[in-house]
Amino acid sequence: MSEKKDLTELRSEIDSIDREMMRLFEERMNISRQVGDYKRERGLPVFDETREKEVIAARTALIGEETLRPYASRLMHNIMDYSKEVQKRPGGKVAFQGCRGAYSEEAARTYFPDAELAAKEQFEDVFRAVARGEAEAGVVPVENSAAGSVTANIDLLGRYDLSVQGEVLLPIRHVLLGAPGASLSDIGEVYSHEQAIRQCSAYLAGHTNWTIRDYPNTAMSAKYVAECGDKAKAAIASAFAGEVYGLVPLERDISDSMENFTRFFVLSRQSGIAEGADKASLLFTLNHVSGSLAKVLSVFGEKGYNLTKIESRPILGRNWEYKFYVDVEGDIARLSEDMAQIGRYCLELRLIGGYRKAKR
Numbered sequence: 001m002s003e004k005k006d007l008t009e010l011r012s013e014i015d016s017i018d019r020e021m022m023r024l025f026e027e028r029m030n031i032s033r034q035v036g037d038y039k040r041e042r043g044l045p046v047f048d049e050t051r052e053k054e055v056i057a058a059r060t061a062l063i064g065e066e067t068l069r070p071y072a073s074r075l076m077h078n079i080m081d082y083s084k085e086v087q088k089r090p091g092g093k094v095a096f097q098g099c100r101g102a103y104s105e106e107a108a109r110t111y112f113p114d115a116e117l118a119a120k121e122q123f124e125d126v127f128r129a130v131a132r133g134e135a136e137a138g139v140v141p142v143e144n145s146a147a148g149s150v151t152a153n154i155d156l157l158g159r160y161d162l163s164v165q166g167e168v169l170l171p172i173r174h175v176l177l178g179a180p181g182a183s184l185s186d187i188g189e190v191y192s193h194e195q196a197i198r199q200c201s202a203y204l205a206g207h208t209n210w211t212i213r214d215y216p217n218t219a220m221s222a223k224y225v226a227e228c229g230d231k232a233k234a235a236i237a238s239a240f241a242g243e244v245y246g247l248v249p250l251e252r253d254i255s256d257s258m259e260n261f262t263r264f265f266v267l268s269r270q271s272g273i274a275e276g277a278d279k280a281s282l283l284f285t286l287n288h289v290s291g292s293l294a295k296v297l298s299v300f301g302e303k304g305y306n307l308t309k310i311e312s313r314p315i316l317g318r319n320w321e322y323k324f325y326v327d328v329e330g331d332i333a334r335l336s337e338d339m340a341q342i343g344r345y346c347l348e349l350r351l352i353g354g355y356r357k358a359k360r
């Protein structure tokens, strides 16, 4: 009869099995990450219920001892949950402009729930961080439903060779935030980003005694008011920013329109059209021939694309010449072919990105 192994021996066997399991676990998660990249590029969902059922059934069947099968099934279930978490987390950081509590932070969090976020001071810092590979992705606002385009970012799209891989639509609910102990009657100065100020213009017009001051970002203005601790100063930012900086809400929902949304773009170094893309953004400059713009637009119409936005931006150093930025919806997989026809009327034509339209 063989000698029973002692606890040290048994534990040492467990240790070596665990080492092997951890090595395999890491290997499996690395493959999962690649599956995640594949799915992200093609706009496929991370969760695949049919595949998970197949995997659990097939792996459980490998277990000889029947009483262990329910545990094996739970183990595989957990492994695939971790696998999905790994897939959703981008390898690198995600840059946004502003500081903690910024609407851009909320947008970045919406698109990349598990990513490590990096705050940047200026919009251009976000573009630069992605272009240099310091960030895997960047999230920037491009348009607000009430105040219109964020032209600084439209211009930066033209200057940087990055592509748009996704879109986020964020509901914006502005709050007037004051220092602890402040009330509405104390306020003399209001700080915020110029877009937020414009979006609350009707509300602010009712307070003619307030001095309105531009600030680079809504959350930064909340931070500034908190740091001053001056009851005469207020900021316009989100309720979340108010919580982050310990400010008190003096008035909620002060936007002119309750239907206030901001569109954000997800920037990436990766080019190409995401599979399942139903929206695209293009930049072009025109030939100096009469009717060029009408011709470009008519191609979009003839080919069945729905033009959802057009913006003209001045070209630096070429007075009274413009760069056109357009968004189109439709069968984006076909767009590359159709661009040849559009290109006939353009000096320059660039697809900035084909992506999935954000859900409201």
Ligand SMILES: O=C(O)C(=O)C[C@]1(C(=O)O)C=C[C@@H](O)C=C1
Binding pocket: 032, 035, 036, 046, 047, 048, 049, 051, 052, 055, 079, 080, 083, 084
């Ligand atoms: O095979 C896939 O499609 C994966 O994404 C991998 C995996 C897994 O870890 O096995 C993870 C999530 C899916 O729901 C299904 C399976």
